[in-house]
Amino acid sequence: MSKVLMKGNEALAEAAIRAGCRYFFGYPITPQNEIPEYLARRLPEHGGVFLQAESEVAAINMVYGAAAAGARVLTSSSGPGISLKQEGISFLAATELPCVIVNMMRGGPGLGGIQAAQGDYFQATKGGGHGDYRLIVLAPNSVQELVNLTLLAFDLADHYRNPAMILGDGILGQMMEPVILPPPVNIQVDKPWAATGCKGRNRNIVNSLYLDPQELAELNDRLQEKYNRIKANEQRYDNYLTTDAELVVVAFGTAARIARQVVDDCRLRGMKVGLFRPVTLWPYPEKGLIEATGQAKRVLTLELNTGQMVEDVRLSLRDRIPVDFLGCTGGILPKAKDVYNKIESLIAQKTLFACG
């Protein structure tokens, strides 16, 4: 397979087609418009349907209908649009309908800006809509991973009957990188629960209303049991020079690309610094993080927000190691030098602490 140069958003869209997705419903918002634009051209060529909805609310409910009818279906948006989709996302989670939702994050809150940020971490990983539910949240950090994780997202969504989210950002969506596109997969997933017309079987109901409190509690118990299985089986992460690291930087997506450069700078100067990069943000890869910080005396979380994932890092490490945070908002990227300086000062504090 040869490499091609592709923009992140377009590579993701092509990956969705190769994953067997034939339905897209969405509403334009920057910085992810290349996804709907690409699919508007390409889906009809594959016998699929592209439909620009009148709103994000309608788009996610079209996704809900298509998923209920048994299709592999995609929608994509960015922060403010994802907020509007939360009603439908809660319904998709409650009815256990598989679908893939892309959030190419921009800065917030409110209308915010159109530059890359990671301020939707809480919204993606802690619910976002109403009720007790979880999404499978995947965080790519390259165009190649946008492709790989899109294929994985469709598989995980079908396997667990759960919505999966690709949590990218404006930089990943807009950047161009060489990428290897996988051959199209030909997966026929059996969906005996789908509402397709009841010919030859008992009728199927897709519903999330449980007026009997006991029945609703049973649904929630069943969902939690599923979420526990996902937690046990699907924690994914990437380690870079963590084996002997005395300080481990934790970062995902675009922030992890900056962190990796800083780790290289630190190593050149003889500092034992490594990078732990969560690939699944839910489930959070806490087992991997505990292993990666086995030798660490300090942890620094680097995010394009005011400190969201840092809470999961602290929960995972349970105060065993001091955890510091460095972040930027507004679409401003942390400079490698600033991250380096922060690491240097933390290492100095550690020495002081050890001596004192």
Place this chain on the structure above:
Amino acid sequence: MSLALNLPEALTDKAFHYCPGCTHGIVHRLVAEVIDELGIRENTVGIASVGCSVLAYNYFNLDVVQAAHGRAPAVATGVKRVLPEQVVFTYQGDGDLASIGTAEIVHAAARGEKITVIFVNNSCYGMTGGQLAPTTLLGQKTTTSPLGRRENIDGYPLNIIEMLATLRAPAFLARTSVHKPSMVVRAKKVIRKAFETQINNEGFAMVEILSTCPVNWGLTPIQALKWLEEKMIPIYPLGEFKLPGRS
């Protein structure tokens, strides 16, 4: 003794939860009879809405997807685009369709989505306790318009069928009622046309059915039927507003 009428196959034998005198049960039965007569039960997906008819999935003996408040036309769009050969219908009340779901119904109609919409209008929010709806009549008292609907406060009632009739795409738009036996017979014919429009691939079809809400109107069932005839029909005139092939 011979049985004059059986339960339609498209209905389950579950007893309706609707209040005494409410005409939802009649509309359910008419939809089910039409589905039986057209022989489409096994090829149909129903979309249940939010409101009094939220439990429609308990009653229609076919595949049903329950939708969020107002979103049934969008959900139906998703189902129909995946299953273009199947029959897809939504069953919505006026709080659902004419208020929170206005955007969804307007745009599904404007796209000419090949679905059938059964729109039951009882001029109030039934399930949540009789609050003001977009379809509440001027002067009509509800729990959130205790002095009666006033145009300078709450605006005017929304004539959805007439609004949609200004669009190019819809193929069949009609308003009917079920307040007396002759009207029930006529309503069934109209509902049948709305399904046939979809089966014949002619486009978006919608029937508004005027319905009673005795409990929230504070009337007896008989008084409610009379109120529907005397008060609602002048504001919501019955008839066929758009027919297939005539735009």
